[in-house]
Amino acid sequence: MTTMYAALLRGVNVGGARKLPMAELRALLADLGHDRVSTHLQSGQAVFASGGGDEESLAAQLSSAIEKRFGFTVDVLVRDHAYLKGIADACPFPAADLEAKQLHVTYFSAPVDEERFAAIDRAGFLPEEFRLTDRALYLYAPDGLGRSRLAEALARPRVTKGLTATTRNWNTVVKLVELTSA
Structure with a gap:
């Protein structure tokens, strides 16, 4: 198959x-x-x-x-x-109401758990937010990834140690679902 x-x-x-x-x-x-x-x-x-x-x-x-x-x-x-479709369908943020630069998905090489991110003071980064799934992280960054302090914190070696991680904006997430559906 x-x-x-x-x-x-x-x-x-x-x-x-x-x-x-x-x-x-x-x-x-x-x-x-x-x-x-x-x-x-x-x-x-x-x-x-x-x-x-x-x-x-x-x-x-x-x-x-x-x-x-x-x-x-x-x-x-x-x-x-x-x-890829499951990741797009399960987005915890209102993707249809956001600009693509505001919403990103980081794909990880292995499952991740909340404990890896415990040292991040989520309230200190509001209105930026993130949510986890088994091998992906959704990031809402209202001012875009380039200005996101939370994105910097999420990319620190203590958080990503032992993982391959790569981030895509929401337009790319949706496009990859479309391209792989053929």
Whole structure:
């Protein structure tokens, strides 16, 4: 059975570092045997169909292939359509009433629990808020991610230690659901 996946690459094509042209990423995924390959934006999202493997093995395969071909390491998360749709459908914030720059999802490589975030004084960051699921965090940042003090606190090493984490704005979250539904 073929499943549609999204690959989320962390930290490519940002600030001139770790250049990874999307056309070359599409070619690489096709060379790995995946079908219906496409990319979204220049910031490291690819969609593909695969008949074999699981999210972790597909992510490891792509990360290894990128390092081999381009000479640098990239953390990769792979999520299937059902997971991505579940994240979009379960949003605890009124997504339809917010601008995309105000709502973000951080995807984690492994399950996270509230204890990891216990040292963050949530009231001290209001009106910014976050909510957790098993492998994702929803962030409401009314002034956008670039001005978010809470986003800075959430990205500190003591919070993210041992995890790969990558954040996408709400437009990208919704677009990935759409692209993987085909």
